[in-house]
Amino acid sequence: MNTLKFNDMDVVQVNEVTWMIPAVRNMRVPGKVYASRKMMEQIIKEDESLKQVINVATLPGIQKYSLAMPDIHWGYGFPIGGVAATDVDEGVISPGGVGYDINCGVRMVRTNLTHGELKPQLEKLVQSLFDHVPTGVGSHGAIAKLSKKEMNRVLEKGARWCVENGYGSENDLECTEENGCLTMADPEQVSNRARERGDTQLGTLGSGNHFLELQVVEEIFDTETAEALGLFPGQIVMMIHCGSRGLGHQVCDDYLKVLSHATQKYGIRLPDPQLACAPIRSPEGQRYLGAMAAAANFAWANRQVIMHQAKQSFLKTLGISERDLGFSLIYDVCHNIAKVETHDVDGAPKKVCVHRKGATRAFPPGHPLTPAKYRSVGQPVLIPGDMGRYSYIAVGQQPAMEESFGSSCHGAGRVKSRHKAKKEARGRDLLEEMRRMGVVVRARGMRTVAEEMPAAYKDVSQVVEVMHKAGISKKVAKMVPVGVIKG
Amino acid sequence: MYKIISHTADIGLELEAPDLVSLFKEAAKGWKALVFEDAEIYPQEKKAVTLAAASPEELLVNWLSELNYYLTVHYWVYAETVELRVESNSETWRLQANIRGEPFDEDRHYIYFDIKAVTFHQLKIERRDGKMKVRIFFDI
Numbered sequence: 001m002n003t004l005k006f007n008d009m010d011v012v013q014v015n016e017v018t019w020m021i022p023a024v025r026n027m028r029v030p031g032k033v034y035a036s037r038k039m040m041e042q043i044i045k046e047d048e049s050l051k052q053v054i055n056v057a058t059l060p061g062i063q064k065y066s067l068a069m070p071d072i073h074w075g076y077g078f079p080i081g082g083v084a085a086t087d088v089d090e091g092v093i094s095p096g097g098v099g100y101d102i103n104c105g106v107r108m109v110r111t112n113l114t115h116g117e118l119k120p121q122l123e124k125l126v127q128s129l130f131d132h133v134p135t136g137v138g139s140h141g142a143i144a145k146l147s148k149k150e151m152n153r154v155l156e157k158g159a160r161w162c163v164e165n166g167y168g169s170e171n172d173l174e175c176t177e178e179n180g181c182l183t184m185a186d187p188e189q190v191s192n193r194a195r196e197r198g199d200t201q202l203g204t205l206g207s208g209n210h211f212l213e214l215q216v217v218e219e220i221f222d223t224e225t226a227e228a229l230g231l232f233p234g235q236i237v238m239m240i241h242c243g244s245r246g247l248g249h250q251v252c253d254d255y256l257k258v259l260s261h262a263t264q265k266y267g268i269r270l271p272d273p274q275l276a277c278a279p280i281r282s283p284e285g286q287r288y289l290g291a292m293a294a295a296a297n298f299a300w301a302n303r304q305v306i307m308h309q310a311k312q313s314f315l316k317t318l319g320i321s322e323r324d325l326g327f328s329l330i331y332d333v334c335h336n337i338a339k340v341e342t343h344d345v346d347g348a349p350k351k352v353c354v355h356r357k358g359a360t361r362a363f364p365p366g367h368p369l370t371p372a373k374y375r376s377v378g379q380p381v382l383i384p385g386d387m388g389r390y391s392y393i394a395v396g397q398q399p400a401m402e403e404s405f406g407s408s409c410h411g412a413g414r415v416k417s418r419h420k421a422k423k424e425a426r427g428r429d430l431l432e433e434m435r436r437m438g439v440v441v442r443a444r445g446m447r448t449v450a451e452e453m454p455a456a457y458k459d460v461s462q463v464v465e466v467m468h469k470a471g472i473s474k475k476v477a478k479m480v481p482v483g484v485i486k487g
Numbered sequence: 488m489y490k491i492i493s494h495t496a497d498i499g500l501e502l503e504a505p506d507l508v509s510l511f512k513e514a515a516k517g518w519k520a521l522v523f524e525d526a527e528i529y530p531q532e533k534k535a536v537t538l539a540a541a542s543p544e545e546l547l548v549n550w551l552s553e554l555n556y557y558l559t560v561h562y563w564v565y566a567e568t569v570e571l572r573v574e575s576n577s578e579t580w581r582l583q584a585n586i587r588g589e590p591f592d593e594d595r596h597y598i599y600f601d602i603k604a605v606t607f608h609q610l611k612i613e614r615r616d617g618k619m620k621v622r623i624f625f626d627i
Contacts, residue, residue: 419493
């Protein structure tokens with residue numbers, strides 16, 4: 001058995017892709033990290049994210065393990081790539097376990113088009129998408145500003161509000177995690193400032209690592225599952241990555257303060273103040289859950305409106321019928337969330353609050369929350385890479401329920417700071433470089449392109465491979481980008 | 488004095504000043520440099536800011552969050568601090584400031600970093616070597 005050292009702690013390899021940090025001192029449960037040996041050596045060398053796995057293991061009511069996915073890196077409080085399930089009666093909820101961008105997530109849409117068919121119109125379509133989907137900091141105006149009453153409906157209903165207002169179909173809801181709505185949402189708990197930050201931002205992409213991509217299905221690893229998901233080689237698909245915009249950021253900001261006072265009030269001792277938390281059953285915990293769920297609903301509505309705007313671009317630019325376009329949602333997952341779910345703990349089903357911060361739900365075939373149309377293959381897991389290389393679609397597998405509270409990885413993770421990436425990009429024509437790689441890029445500013453250039457990210461294929469080998473999520477297909485819009 | 492600190496996945500400011508008021512002024516200058524780099528921002532319009540918090544650290548977070556709020560919600564860009572006062576009693580810290588800036592102009596004000604939030608990570612205002620010092624990180 002291989003053992004590595006992190007500070008004075010043992011990190012014990014239990015199989016090719018799984019490592020345990022035994023529970024010592026004030027840890028209530030062990031840490032468990034999915035990574036190859038090479039990755040683990042890098043994680044230990046790179047940052048303090050393992051310390052954060054250890055810190056999370058001290059949270060009251062945490063069950064089984066403090067988990068981390070192979071795309072783990074340092075975050076505020078919890079590591080990015082961290083998963084923790086807490087007992088709903090005895091445990092705590094922590095905004096640091098969700099992150100600032102509540103329900104940041106990924107949506108993937110299929111089409112009937114092939115790359116060959118789209119190629120002559122690609123530039124035009126990317127430009128049209130850029131014109132129809134507002135991008136960049138403070139981007140706004142995709143739809144009219146929402147009144148307070150209408151905003152409440154969005155916060156309560158999530159993606160269903162969009163379907164009721166002509167921005168989607170029932171199929172979209174069936175193919176969205178939680179059907180695009182957390183019913184525990186309580187709009188009353190969302191501050192006026194959070195509302196102000198969100199009331200013009202529905203249907204906007206924002207900036208940073210968020211994107212809308214046109215991709216080509218380059219490689220299929222599992223033909224049967226790919227067919228069940230409606231995928232074929234050479235097919236054009238669309239991926240959207242974004243979240244709850246300013247509204248979600250403000251909800252997190254507001255409740256970090258509320259919960260930091262609650263931490264003191266309930267006498268909870270924490271190794272890092274950014275783990276601020278409150279008992280789930282406490283008034284503060286319930287208020288955060290209600291506000292967080294409302295922000296999550298806003299994010300689902302946001303991705304739903306973006307998808308609708310994008311569909312209009314496709315139809316207008318290509319001049320084809322809806323039937324020929326075959327534009328339909330494969331799935332929408334969130335990767336920054338806390339949700340009450342039922343999982344087996346010590347051989348019995350138990351209600352737990354699963355925090356997934358930079359981790360994706362990965363429910364297996366046969367699970368009642370896996371949509372009926374995918375119940376024989378498992379819930380789709382969407383894993384975006386960087387804009388020059390590739391992204392993946394996988395499906396959840398049974399070991400995820402036993403090992404990781406039904407969770408898998410969420411992306412690539414940065415390898416270079418934004419400053420360093422920008423410095424390296426000076427004097428280079430990145431748009432031309434991307435074009436030579438076969439990718440048409442439209443961005444609000446060149447600096448975003450620089451900080452998001454492929455070399456700034458780890459290779460996502462290694463992350464996906466670890467989860468595949470662990471039996472948590474099975475690779476189905478790899479997609480390469482051909483068109484990108486960014487903030 | 489402010490210095491931008493950049494790690495793999497996060498970014499922040501290292502601040503140093505002779506007193507708390509100057510530290511808050513440096514923080515705003517640092518915020519502007521981080522978000523807009525060296526863009527020209529004209530001090531055409533005045534705004535009064537009043538904030539309260541339970542600690543000087545929370546007040547600093549609120550101060551920079553306020554500048555961010557003007558930018559992302561009101562499309563108004565901070566240029567300079569004209570006047571700033573910080574007061575405290577045993578329970579509350581208060582800030583009053585007059586600041587100047589102008590409406591956001593897409594041609595001149597390229598936003599270099601989109602700050603989602605100002606964080607409390609390792610946030611501790613300290614007096615060392617006769618100076619007030621702090622490191623503050625942003626979620627971007």
